[in-house]
Amino acid sequence: MSSSSSLACGRHCLDMSSPVIMGVLNVTPDSFSDGGRFTTVERALRQADAMLAEGAGIIDLGGESTRPGAAVVSTQEEMDRVLPVVERLVAEFDCLVSLDTSTSEVMAEGAACGASLINDVRSLSRPGALEAAAATGLPVCLMHMRGEPSTMQQHVDYDVPIEEEVARFLEGRIATCEQAGISRERIILDPGFGFAKTIEHNLRLMNRLDYLADFSLPLLVGVSRKSMIGKALGREVTDRLPGGLALASIAVMKGAGIIRTHDVAPTVDAVNMARAVLKEGA
Ligand code: 7PJ
DSSP: OOSSSEEEETTEEEEOSSOEEEEEEEOOOSOOSHHHHHHHHHHHHHHHHHHHHHTOSEEEEESSOOSTTOOOOOHHHHHHHHHHHHHHHHHHHOOOEEEEOOOHHHHHHHHHTTOOEEEETTTTOSTTHHHHHHHHTOOEEEEOOOSOTTTGGGOOOOSSOHHHHHHHHHHHHHHHHHHTTOOGGGEEEEOOTTSSOOHHHHHHHHHTGGGGGGGOSOBEEEOTTOHHHHHHHTOOGGGOHHHHHHHHHHHHHTTOSEEEESOHHHHHHHHHHHHHHHHHHO
């Protein structure tokens, strides 16, 4: 975990002295009509309100699905989905909003609307993303992946053990960020569970999460409902909560500072339980 126990996030200061829950808020509507969009915004706000009440410290707002096979979203469409929700979240809840985006325009405009963090599964690799993220002054989460979400499962043949691959990749992205003016104090790391990884990779990475502690940067872990749980337990996506809670607890025991989840209330309890055990040994 970071040596510092707080993270400057725009006008917010994120207390990292105990694990933070990041609630997932997807605004990827099926209907592109204005009627559909209005409903989506209202529904998103209700969902965010519930997650905040349950103890989420961050709302991770995404307008582009990164699941394998998901449709490509235009920049304009992503902006139209995300920006009105950022504005309303900031105005109504003044909460810490994370932008789950790889698009430079969404980073810039989202930050201007009051977002507090940039979470890019492509680690600022798209054209203009590095510069746009740097200019916001906000923290960025860098995540390990290879290829694109649509093709990433074709890139799972690594020459080195997965934890080394992840560490090398993140080291490279940190250096690139620093050259672009994003200082280490603004960087969060994520091993990218489920992104260009086999089930064996995912299990090994979880077991060796402390390998990434050498960076002394905050670690974010997202395992909620993911296929590694499905594969390990033989569970459909609707039945992965117990497996996800076990993984969230393990992640915290191994140093994760931020847990990204769809299921905030049970994850808060799981993480606080792990935290109570950790504190006993501190
Ligand atoms: C992650 C993410 C993750 C970070 C998604 C899903 C896929 N961002 N966005 N880490 N996963 N930082 O939730 O199943 O693991 S989208």
